[in-house]
Amino acid sequence: MPVETISDGRVLAVILVVAVVTVALRAMPYVAMDALSRNGYLLHLGRKMPVGVMVLLVAYTLQDVDLSAYPYGLPILGSAAVALALYWFTRNALVGIGAGLACHLVAVNGLV
Numbered sequence: 521m522p523v524e525t526i527s528d529g530r531v532l533a534v535i536l537v538v539a540v541v542t543v544a545l546r547a548m549p550y551v552a553m554d555a556l557s558r559n560g561y562l563l564h565l566g567r568k569m570p571v572g573v574m575v576l577l578v579a580y581t582l583q584d585v586d587l588s589a590y591p592y593g594l595p596i597l598g599s600a601a602v603a604l605a606l607y608w609f610t611r612n613a614l615v616g617i618g619a620g621l622a623c624h625l626v627a628v629n630g631l632v
Contacts, residue, residue, distance in 0.1 A: 599624035 556562055578600065585593040603620025607613060 595624055595627035
């Protein structure tokens with residue numbers, strides 16, 4: 521069975537097309553940012569979306585907590601309380617999430 525060879529011109533054309541598409545895709549957000557930054561709906565989503573995402577994450581995390589069997593959901597609920605309290609006092613999401621995660625890991629691996 522004969523092996524088909526690809527010409528150098530064709531290889532160069534493919535490389536150029538891939539390069540142009542890559543540069544265009546990387547530049548597109550910066551070009552579109554000016555037009556999108558004045559859009560009222562997107563500004564509204566930018567203000568409300570982080571809260572919605574956090575509510576969904578908390579609901580997903582707590583959906584399978586079994587409160588009727590040992591350890592009665594204490595590691596998850598305690599960690600969520602620590603995360604909420606630290607976020608409430610510091611207003612820093614990373615501190616709340618990091619401390620809640622650390623608390624959960626200690627509770628699950630060390631205490632329970």
